[in-house]
Amino acid sequence: MRFFAKYHKWIGLFFTFFVLMFAVSGVFLNHRRAIAAWDVARSWLPERYSYKNWNNGAVGGTLPLSGGRVLMYGGSGAWMTDTLGRSPQPLTEGMRRGADNRNLRAVTQTAGGELFAVSPFCLYRLKENTNRWEEQPVTTAHEAFTDVQVKDDTLFVVSRSHIYAAAPPYTTFERIQLQQPENYTSKVSLFRTFWLLHSGELFGTAGKTVVDTVGVLVIVLCITGLIITLFKIPIKRRRKKGVNSPKLKQTWTFSLKWHAKLGYLFFILLLIITVTGMFLRPPLLIPIARAQVKPLPGSTLESDNPWHDKLRRLRYDDRQQGWLLSSGDGFYALSSLRSVPQKLTNTPPVSVMGVTVWQKNGADEWLIGSFSGLYRWNISEQAVYDYLTGEAVAPRRSSGRPSFKNAVSGFSSDFSQGEVWFEYAKGACMKEEVAFVPMPDALADGRMSFWNVCLELHVGRLYSSFLRGLTDWYIFLAGLLMLFIAVSGYIVYRKRYRKKRTTAKKPSAA
Known part of the structure; x- marks a missing residue:
């Protein structure tokens, strides 16, 4: 028991800061909508998060407009420029505050000249000859939006689970639930199951509340653990000097009592959250990445909608005379949005x-x-x-692994300089050895959503400047340390508790 008590103390003390960051960031990550208006200046973050050469997802795409104008949009919001990319001017007036609310996933234009743009939580409309966006309600359901398209005079807004259609004046939307694709099975990704279990979302609001409670509990355990360890120093010093420390002792005793009790009572939940978190990053992610399982009964994954949380992008193909759909399960073709989706091969x-x-x-x-x-x-x-080499690509069995060497976050063919693609790390790239237009200073001083900052903190990428090659292993190694801290604390409590209980039950000597 001495071994577990010793290393529970010292490993816990060393790792307290990181555990606190896990807990605090995890609670915020569970409430993205609530904190969507919060953001952080990128200048406060490590240099890799600064905007340079339109990197870090600043541009997702462009839309050519009348009069030689070009609308640039992406994670940095919307910018109006011309075909030479000169003097981009921000076009975000009327949008909700916060980088998350201005992270535009797609922009489209109707035949009447109105612009519509979607961020994760909002549909915006910009009437012709105005420079102010208006928020357009789509649904009362809390769905995240992923795309917006126009076909003829109908506007289509894509969420992660449904497609919403509206005719002029685009104020009333009809919800469309796509049919089951051929050879459909109700199985879901094991990775997705672990992800939702880790956040508690697998069991809806109740599950998220439980996980939030555990997050607050972990914060309490960290604080009480520090008190137990650090308060011993002044208590011992005063004892040597013959000075009594009733308040310090009372605080120490109170902290020890609740540190032990709370850790013991929530031990199983701590294990579940730690282990599921470890499986969301390599190396433990690799064996579960392709695994499919039946949805847990009563969970949010058990849905009558076969496309629940799977829809991503939608396009109409004039040559094929039908719709193309990108989903979490691959690409599909539909003759109409009411027909049975057909899965496409060699995509x-x-x-x-x-x-x-x-x-x-x-x-x-x-x-x-x-x-x-x-x-x-x-x-x-x-x-x-x-696209770069022109070489044919052989069919793949599964979704591609992020390369991060050519991680493409945007593209445009609307500038006079030629086609330009935007890599997440490098920014604007062109086939010809010419530089794309420089970023405006106003964008270089951009902001990052607080939710994304919490995500970077939670997965350890904010520590990459000193973790370096260990960054990809951070979650796995941190998980092992957290498991040891939790298990060793449980063992120490059980043995001490049983020892005290056994001692208390022994009959006193006659």
Whole structure:
């Protein structure tokens, strides 16, 4: 027991800061909508988070407008410029405050000249000849939006579970639930199951509340653990001097009592949250990445909607005379949004983070980009070509793994300089050895959503400046340390508790 008591104390003391950061960031991550208006100046963060050369997802795409204007949009909001990219001016007036609310996933234009843009939680509309966005309600359900498209005079807004359609004046939306695809099974990703179990969302609001409670509990355990360890020093010093310390002793005793009791009572929940978190990052992610399981009965994954939390992007293909759909399960073709989706084969590799670029590339091809690269996709020929090399890409069994060497976050063919793609780390890139237009100073001083800062903190990427090569192993190693802290504390409590209980039950000597 001395071994466990000793190392529970010292490993816990060494790791307290990181455990606190896990707990605090985890609670905030569970409430993205509530904190969507909060953001942090990128200048406060490590240099890799600063905007340089339109990197870090600043640009997702562009939309050509009348009068030689070009609208740039992405994680930095919306910017109006011309075909030469000169003097980009911010166009965010009327949007909700906060980087998350201005992180534009897609922008489209109606035949009447109105612009519509979607962020994760909002649909915005910009009437022609105005410079102010208005928020347009779509649904009362709390769904995250992923795309917006126009076909003829109908506006389609894509959420992660449904498609919403509206005719002019685009104030009333009809919810469309897509049919089951052929050969559909109700199985869900084991990775997704672990993810939702880790956050508590697997059991809805009640589950998230429990996990939030555990997060607060971990904060209390860290604080009481520090008190137990550090308050001993002044208590011992005063004892040597013959000075009594009733308040310090009282605080120490109170902290020890509740540190032990709370750790013991919530031991199982601590284990579940720690272990599931470890499986969300390599190396433990690898064996579960492709695994499919039946949804847990009564969980949020058990849904009558076969597309629950799977929809990503939507396009209409004039050549095929039908719709194309990007989902968490791959690409599908639909003759109409009421027909049975047909899964497509030999499709471009797409990272688990989804499609970031999807636009026409001539009459017969689509350009598909993600954190797994940039590809030309010819559906008629069932062929995929690497955009940079022109080489044919062999069919893949599963979604592409993020390369981060060619992690494409945006693309544009609307500038006079030629086609430009935006890599997440490097920023603007062009085939010709010419530089794209420089970023405006106003964007260089951009902001990052507080939720994204919490995510970077939670997974350890904010520590990469000193973790370096260990950054990818941070979650796994931190999980092992947290498991040892929890298990050793449980063992010490059980043995001491049983010893005290056994001693108390012994009959006193006659």
